[in-house]
Amino acid sequence: MGRKFYSFTILTVLVFFGTMCTRNKSRQEKFWEWFSKNEKHIYENVESEKLQKQIFNDISSQLAKIDQNLVFEFSPIRKNNIREFSISADGIKESFPSVENLIKSSPKLTNWKFSAFRQRVPNDNYEIQYKEYNIGYDDIFYRYSTSNNEFGIELNIKNYDGSAGMQDAIYVLLDGLLGEYDVVMNINWIDWKKLDENESNKLHNLIELRALIDSRK
Template sequence: MKQGVILVVMGILSIFGSKANASVEADFWKWFQKNEDMLFNFEKDTENTFDKLSLALSKVDPELTFEFSPIRENGKREFVLSAGGIKKSFPSVELLFNSAPELKQWTIVKFRPRRIPLNDLTFGGVSIKADDVYYNIYKDEDKLGIVLFFDNYSDKEHTTYGNLGYLFLDEALGEYDVETKLGFIEFHNKSSEHFDGAKPIRELATQVDEYYGN
């Protein structure tokens, strides 16, 4: 059965530069260990638990976001540390990941990983199946530009579809590759003249990996 992920995206605040105090990573993990049972059993009080975790993460870097996976067969959850697609905050993710202690109930993952199979997504009241998303890619200097196509995309709903588009790209390629291997990113309706030759998004990872020789 296709397993979903619970995605919590913290609000975007102003971008800070270099970290003022390296101890914030250690302070975060001390807090996490102290509250490990509450976090693992977040379903008992999801909103309050996620608010507390969001606040703790914001002390490390206000751009950081997270995902919790369902409980896996090994009895653990995945705790995904994400920069929310903000490349400037990638070092914060690396620092926090590298300072993580051993946690018996958790597997720590840096950056939103690729998902196989891709999850269907809902954002801003719009639900889209992964199988309905198509793409075309183009050479963009030393990277690849991409256009994603949706059935009901319109300029009026660009923000909603843009957020969904980036989430689908993270699902297909993983957060790190989206930020480091893709150039321009656009969103169009399938009625666009550029739709000719478009492929289902489930093929994107293979095509990108082949281009970069992975």
């Protein structure tokens, strides 16, 4: 009778301890557990027209449990069969710690590289589509100010329509030029203007902003 009671007690303690361990797992650990279980499916199908939407929805749902502002992107498969998975705060400074803590806890998985924030795009002619036309680095000029110990830029943009949608598109270009971290942490303010073509020779080409930001670090 005593032996049965003892066995039951041990079993209860083990179950309780296991339950407490599960409860004490951080949201970051739970995310990476989920990702690790599904990483092969994600790696092989993230570019599939049939499966991509569901994969993206699943990842978005899992990231939202950590921070509603988190977004992500994947690279194509690169040399050595590496696919990069970048997690971004979508330019929202308050969510930077969520990104940094999540990447710090990322596992080591074959064929994967995990990166914090949108990364620089390693070319000088990056462009994206906005409505009926493309916007690239060549369509944007800038001047800058360092007054009051703040670094700010005035962007002068061809065909600028003043919309939030166009600003979002240009933020993607800036992230590609500088990386999301530098855009948020090293630029204090941005003003937006429609380009006066007669003034362009008095302005800096946008591509020059990369070297300027780097020189100030």
